């Protein structure tokens with residue numbers, strides 16, 4: 725089976741001269757379809773930098789990064805943007821929904837960006853929200869939704885173009901325990917259903933039972949990589 729993510733020797737630094745700091749030291753990292761992989765480790769150890777490089781948002785100085793067998797470290801400009809737009813969905817701690825758009829319109833935003841008519845994008849947004857158990861909320865503004873519901877709309881937005889890789893940076897950090905569990909249950913289901921891979925950067929140990937694999941970083945290196953006997957459904 726082809727890996728979804730295959731990174732070799734990824735090195736990344738920030739700054740110049742004396743202030744130059746190396747944040748990733750030759751990381752090797754592979755993710756297979758159908759898995760939820762957690763990346764954990766202390767603040768500043770390089771988790772967000774790593775997933776940004778894996779998603780093609782940041783360029784590594786050294787190393788190779790392939791997504792779905794394609795070398796994204798060799799892609800430039802518009803080609804990379806289009807490839808990322810098709811292949812990767814992002815979910816962040818802040819839901820970043822557009823306040824003036826209702827839930828279905830928010831979910832449909834990536835389709836509009838890709839050139840779809842807003843009415844068609846909204847219709848597809850409604851259909852996906854229904855699938856995610858949020859059909860009744862489709863016409864509501866973000867301010868009328870709970871945190872957990874807003875995060876599920878953000879998940880719908882990340883999935884509407886059916887990316888094979890979902891990258892989630894602290895997806896449950898602003899949610900209470902129950903909403904956090906509901907969001908993780910949804911991510912769990914989505915990872916397994918379409919042979920997609922989900923990578924979750926997190927400090928939230930309440931959700932560790934949802935991981936298939938936990939990768940631990942320290943000072944820009946992977947120091948532990950273990951499969952879990954997943955205890956959550």
Ligand SMILES: Nc1ncnc2c1ncn2[C@@H]1O[C@H](COP(=O)(O)OP(=O)(O)OP(=O)(O)O)[C@@H](O)[C@H]1O
Pocket residue numbers: 738739747765766767768769770771772773774
């Ligand atoms: N654009 C940047 N310019 C300079 N330094 C940066 C930049 N982005 C990140 N860093 C530095 O790189 C290091 C790793 O940051 P990163 O955000 O990847 O850590 P993290 O493990 O995700 O931390 P946290 O858990 O706090 O989010 C930190 O020391 C940070 O200050």
